[in-house]
Amino acid sequence: MATKKKKAPLNTDSDIKLIRKANELVEARYKFDIWETRVFAYMLTLIKHNDTDFNEYTINTGDIVREFNLHDSGLVYDSIKKAAEKLLDKKVEILRTTAEGKREYFKTHLVASTANPEEGAKENYIKLSFHPALKQFLLELKARYLVYDIRNILSLTSIYSVRLFELLKQYQKIGKRKFMLDELKELLSIESHEYQLYGHFKGLIKRAEKDLAKYTDIYFQFEEEIQKRKVVAVTFYIFENTKNQRLKVESVASAKTTEKGIEIIAVDNVVETLFQKVEKYVTMQQVKKWVGEVPAEQIERAITYTLHTLASGKSIENIGGFLNTMVYTPNLFDKYEVKKEKVKKVVKRNTEQNSEISMLKENINMLQQEYEKALAGLDKRYLLENPVLYQQIIDKIQANSFYDHKQSLENNLERDSIKGLRTAILFEMFPEYQSLMNQFNKEMTRLHNRLHSLQ
The missing domain is CATH 1.10.10.10 (Winged helix-like DNA-binding domain superfamily/Winged helix DNA-binding domain)
Structure with a gap:
């Protein structure tokens, strides 16, 4: 059966x-x-x-x-x-x-x-x-530590989306993070033989972009740095995802664990957490004063706005005084939203300046993603909702000489030879798979031919 x-189940703060x-x-x-x-x-x-x-x-x-x-x-x-x-x-x-x-x-x-x-x-x-x-x-x-609600990663099925979420969550208050391409691959534990073509690696980033926007409390846009027609660095612009906001872990004020099992962070920890972000500019005593007089969320917005302003390259003569003014500015959220929209427009403007070659590469990546999405839809219809049939296919794969019994099933299914075997089995059993691939190959050939004519 x-x-x-x-x-x-619906998640609550409990x-x-x-x-x-x-x-x-x-x-x-x-x-x-x-x-x-x-x-x-x-x-x-x-x-x-x-x-x-x-x-x-x-x-x-x-x-x-x-x-x-x-x-x-x-x-x-x-x-x-x-x-x-x-x-x-x-x-x-x-x-x-x-x-x-x-x-x-x-x-x-x-x-x-x-x-x-x-x-x-x-x-x-x-x-x-x-x-x-x-x-x-x-x-x-x-x-120097990261705290986040596990609910952010519960629906993520890509290990790279999880890792990228954590790496960007660290810099949420700053608003952007730049990686050299080799550095980013190393942080994601991508080995030298994996994702050698940037187009394939960009597909990984694009998937994370969709995943984080759909499931987590942050989302990002990214900008590529190109030297000699080669991408050498990627800058991520990080934004608060208002539709997926969780409980503000810094805003609760008790050090006890309630009967419902909610772990609460003490006021002292709130002060310490905030102070870590601004210790270059104000004293611990000043942060304690803020916490005693202003809602923690308002302080967070003030710090975020100030750090965004500094990251944009704007010179502030008295950063501590600027911070203090922002903390006591109730309508700061509106100013921050305006600043965020300006950053979005800059990213969009730079993206629109890409050449037709870049656009074609993006279309190829998108086509690949749509193809994988359509395949996933077929898999859901025929396999995920029918575990018995799924197990029959797995049995056929494991009986094949290409299957490496020293590795896990998950690792085997990631190998090209096993992917090809799985595809052949599905083509034989379900004509829809063959039809989908024919359509994909036709459009992919057209895009590659156009790209080849431009290079």
């Missing part, structure tokens, strides 16, 4: 689960698949704000299924358990600053142990514990 995907990690860990080098990402993210929500040591965390696998609104099936539960086991072998490389002020690369495992019930047991859980070396990056965080 087919199992239907459960309808996602559902809030926070993820906290030091900026060094956000920017660390590690590579997860989507299942490992989900399990590790859920682990992070189990750390309490005042914890001084790690525990062994017990996670009911059904909680992950419900939290991420996944299909309630045996394959999903197996994937979660396998992800917990694979996390044991994962290492992370972190660029950290020592007590002596030296910069060094620090490598460690992420997870120290895992456990699950014996075969045949009725319980369905996994137990995991963080590696002790991660304490400095997850516990007693005092400065």
Whole structure:
């Protein structure tokens, strides 16, 4: 019998689960698949704000299924358990600053142990514990750390969308972040043989652009820097996504955990968090005065507006005084919106100056995305809503000589040879797949021919 995907429950502020990690860990080098990402993210929500040591965390696998609104099936539960086991072998490389002020690369495992019930047991859980070396990056965080609501990433199915969300969320208050292309690929743990063509890599960014706009509390637009007809850097302009706003984690004023399980941040932590953003310009005492007299959201807007103004290159003689004026300006939100619209217009104007070659490349990327979207629609109709048929296809793939039994099913399905095998099976069973590909190839050939004539 087919199992239907459960309808996602409406999230309220009582559902809030926070993820906290030091900026060094956000920017660390590690590579997860989507299942490992989900399990590790859920682990992070189990750390309490005042914890001084790690525990062994017990996670009911059904909680992950419900939290991420996944299909309630045996394959999903197996994937979660396998992800917990694979996390044991994962290492992370972190660029950290020592007590002596030296910069060094620090490598460690992420997870120290895992456990699950014996075969045949009725319980369905996994137990995991963080590696002790991660304490400095997850516990007693005092400065330079990221906090966000896990609900932002629950619907993201691309590991790159998750990583890009965190990297941009760090710079939300500044409003933009520039990466050299090689730097960005390294931060996303993309290996040298992956996404070698920029057009393919840009497709990854475009998908993240859609994902974040649809599901998270920020969205972005991006601008490419081109040298000698080659993209060398990408600048992201980051905006607040008002349609997906979560509880303002800095605005709640108690250090206790309520009966509903909402973790609250203390006023002192609000002051400290705000002060970290403006410590170059004002004193801690000044920030405390603001918090005592002005709503935290208004202070946030003032800081964001000021940092945006500085980032735009505008000179401010007395930044501290400017900040203070902005904090006590109730209608600042309107000014900030005007500033944001100006940035949007600049990005749009630069984009419109692209040559026909750039436009053709964009059309090719869009066609590829639409093709993948149409394929996903067929997959949903024939496979996702029919687990029995899906398993039959998986059985055929696993029986083929190209299937590598040393790798996971997810990794195999990402290999070109297995993708080709899967396509051949679907073409044979469903004519719609063949028709869709013929239409795609015809239009793609036309675009490539035009592009070739211009180069």
